[in-house]
Structures are given as C-alpha cells and as structure tokens.
Amino acid sequence: MADTQNTTNADPTAAAPASTAPRLDVLLLGAPGSGKGTLAALLVKELGIPHVATGDLFRENLKANTELGRLAKSYMDQGQLVPDDVTARMVADRMSRSDVARGFILDGFPRTLPQASALGDILAGLGRRVLAVFHMRISDEVIIARLGARLICRQCQTPYNLVTMRPRKEGICDKCGGELYQRDDDKPETVGARLKVYHTQTAPLIEHYTRAGLVHEVAADGPLDAMVRQVLDTLRSLPR
Numbered sequence: 001m002a003d004t005q006n007t008t009n010a011d012p013t014a015a016a017p018a019s020t021a022p023r024l025d026v027l028l029l030g031a032p033g034s035g036k037g038t039l040a041a042l043l044v045k046e047l048g049i050p051h052v053a054t055g056d057l058f059r060e061n062l063k064a065n066t067e068l069g070r071l072a073k074s075y076m077d078q079g080q081l082v083p084d085d086v087t088a089r090m091v092a093d094r095m096s097r098s099d100v101a102r103g104f105i106l107d108g109f110p111r112t113l114p115q116a117s118a119l120g121d122i123l124a125g126l127g128r129r130v131l132a133v134f135h136m137r138i139s140d141e142v143i144i145a146r147l148g149a150r151l152i153c154r155q156c157q158t159p160y161n162l163v164t165m166r167p168r169k170e171g172i173c174d175k176c177g178g179e180l181y182q183r184d185d186d187k188p189e190t191v192g193a194r195l196k197v198y199h200t201q202t203a204p205l206i207e208h209y210t211r212a213g214l215v216h217e218v219a220a221d222g223p224l225d226a227m228v229r230q231v232l233d234t235l236r237s238l239p240r
C-alpha cells in the first residue's frame, strides 16, 4: 500500500528541508463524468498549478499517433483501463517536468490500488506526498445523462455539455476555436463498461485514501462555484 503520509521530520520544531515541504499535490477522484476536468480547469486558474489528466495525456498521444497512443487506444475504445505499469510510467514522466514544482491537480490517476501505490512511490522519490483527495460524489444516473451530452475540444480538451455548458458557437471551442466532438468512449455502449470499471477498480481507492485521512467529499451534482469554494477553503485549512 502507498505510504502517502511520508513524514520525515522527527523534531517538529526543526525546519523541513525544501525538498520535503508538501506542495499542493491534489487528487480528484470520481467516476467518469463526475466533473473532475471542469472543476480542475477552474482550480488551475485559482491556484496557478497544472491540471494533469491521464485521459488527456493518452488522447494527446493518440492524436500524435505515438506507440503509447496506439496501445492506449485499444483499451480506451473498450472502456477498459490501460495497464498500470504503462500508465504509471507516463505519470512519472509527467511528474519530472518543472511546471509541477508547486503542485498539481491530478485527474484520472490513480484508478487502481497498484496505481495508488505507484503514485506514493513516485512522489516519495521526489520528497513529496499527496496533500488531499477530493472525492466527487455523484449517482450513475446523472453521469449517464451527462456523458451523453458531453463534447470536448479536439485541440485543448476543454469539456462542454450540450445541456448545462454549451459553447458560445455551436461545435467550436470558446477558448481556442478548436472543433468539438463526442469522445467515442462517451457513447452509451462504452459508458456502461467505464462505470463498471470505476466501481470495481477505482472506488476502493476512496477507502484507501480515507484510511490515510486524506479524503474530502464533494457533492459533484451541486453548483460548480460551490465546489470550487469548498476545495479552496479545504486546501487553505490544511496544515502544510
């Protein structure tokens, strides 16, 4: 199991070396369509740290037709998870970039217990640890309705919703002018498989991180601004 509470200072009065000072290393945990990406985009603006979404990283690889992208596609098309070792390597690589120095909002990783363990190892190797996990609580019924109406930008991956968050111009991204499309895996035939994977493989992480004292519940079917406020207030209240 991941040692997410990696404490290194026996003497609480001693100043922590810079490398062990916890950053804003934040996880968003929730089913597909729970609004992780939408919430993350707003948090990025408030906190000035990057949004790291493994689904986006796979889709970027797919678009660039890399070997990783081609491998990931075979799993993504089925609504299944890309193997843990492949995914963890991609995350370790992303964590080595300088833009995460002050923290990150990790969305879509970890999705399995071995991935949680891998993340603990990756962060420990960098003298870091998970600061907080926000669990986006929402029913499957709301998710199925949401995903059926979701479009994303082919270029910058910004999500839209034809019912609740329409783009200003039909089919065009407000932010970058890119083309909006429905992800293949948001089609009803794949959504069921993704939800099943979530409940069997990812939901156990809620208990895993609850045991580590890191989980904060977020009502993901509520207003977005309330969610942002809750996350920011929580982060402000945490000892760092």
Ligand code: AMP
Pocket (backbone or CB within 6 Å): 032, 054, 055, 056, 058, 075, 076, 077, 079, 080, 081, 082, 083, 087, 107, 108, 109, 110, 111, 115, 185, 194
């Ligand atoms: P998402 O955009 O987060 O819904 O991810 C889309 C798809 O990418 C998933 O259904 C998986 O096939 C793959 N994927 C994303 N993140 C992971 C992960 N942490 N582990 C394995 N597969 C992943």
